[in-house]
Amino acid sequence: MRLLRSVATAMVRLSESTGTRPLNQPYPDQAQQALNETALACLMLMAQPPESLPELVEWAADRPLDDWPFTVPDDVIPRGAVLLDSGTRQPTPLCYEWAVDAEETTTLSERPHMSMAATRCREEDYPEAYQSFRRLLIRRPVLTNRDLVTLPGSDDGELGPLGDLLHDIYQPAPAAYLDRRRGVYTACARCRTLLHPTTEGGMWCERQSCRKQDSVRHGREYRPDDDGGVHLLIRPLRQWVSAAGVQEERLARRLVKHGADVELWPGYGAYGMRVRLPDGTTLAVEHKDWTSPALLGRRAAPPSAGPPYDRCVWVVPAARLREYPWFRSVFERYRPTASPELMSDRELVDTVRWSDGPPSTGAGAADDEPVEGLF
Ligand SMILES: [Zn+2]
Incomplete structure (x- = not known):
């Protein structure tokens, strides 16, 4: 190993x-x-x-x-x-x-950057800036140089003390992502990160959730010199913050629909979301779409800070558990602690739905959002 x-x-x-x-x-x-x-x-x-x-x-x-x-x-x-x-x-x-x-x-890992952002916002008692920063990383993995300069001062950015962090975490787009034939960078229409040309002449999205769709969907195109140059969020933040954040926002919408109160990234990102069930139970939830259940299990630990909760849950997409039926048992074998519990996203939705008692007749219909339209 x-x-x-x-x-x-x-x-x-x-x-x-x-x-x-x-x-x-x-x-x-x-x-x-x-x-x-x-x-x-x-x-x-x-x-x-x-x-x-x-x-x-x-x-x-x-x-x-x-x-x-x-x-x-x-x-x-x-x-x-x-x-x-x-x-x-x-x-x-x-x-x-x-x-x-x-x-x-x-x-x-995402930790050095995210903990610096949390520390700065906590010192200035500015949770809105932390939330804006988190949403920016999820929605805009690609920024032009002009965005990097103007976003921190704009009203819709509201990045407070975090503006200068952008220059560390958005790096000039690597040349390997450039479609040399057409001279453009192309964003994925689903997740908005840059697509990578393949040796067979196609385009590839790094997110498995996008690749599972029928075909790559081309989104916005950037010329290399657009607005002073194209910048791409660094890969650890794309993988551990942006991709997880898209899933957490989708899951939050489903849970709210079934009567839960949801707060995303509470306590300056101490954990992914705080979910209050209709029966009053409070869950600390994090979305963890990992390929290896063993490596995920080795990291299992409840959050060390943040607002109090009754149970801690790590959520894995139901599709991944179907794909790897042994995922749960391997996770259990490698985990050092009994908390967090592992659930599929569907199980968590059912937990919310049934927290006030068993479902009435007709409940239980599929409520999955389509994977298209992540935002
Ligand atoms: Zn994509």
């Missing part, structure tokens, strides 16, 4: 710096170390090692982890999972899950 963390971290770092191709020696230290460790493990197992970093990248993109020479417990790796998307060489969500599992790589 330590080796997998090392390789995953190297792949994430490569994608952030040079992209995972072309790769010339000397390789970045972290990548060289991951290559050395993989080669050593292979030699000890008398297996053919990767001979270069490009070959290790090929393994990460084309070779499912359960087909690598070394063995890890088969419940920590979803069958057929890879670290890099084969068409774009971009890290998969699972790759980031492994990378943040390595303690020394906290910069790959």
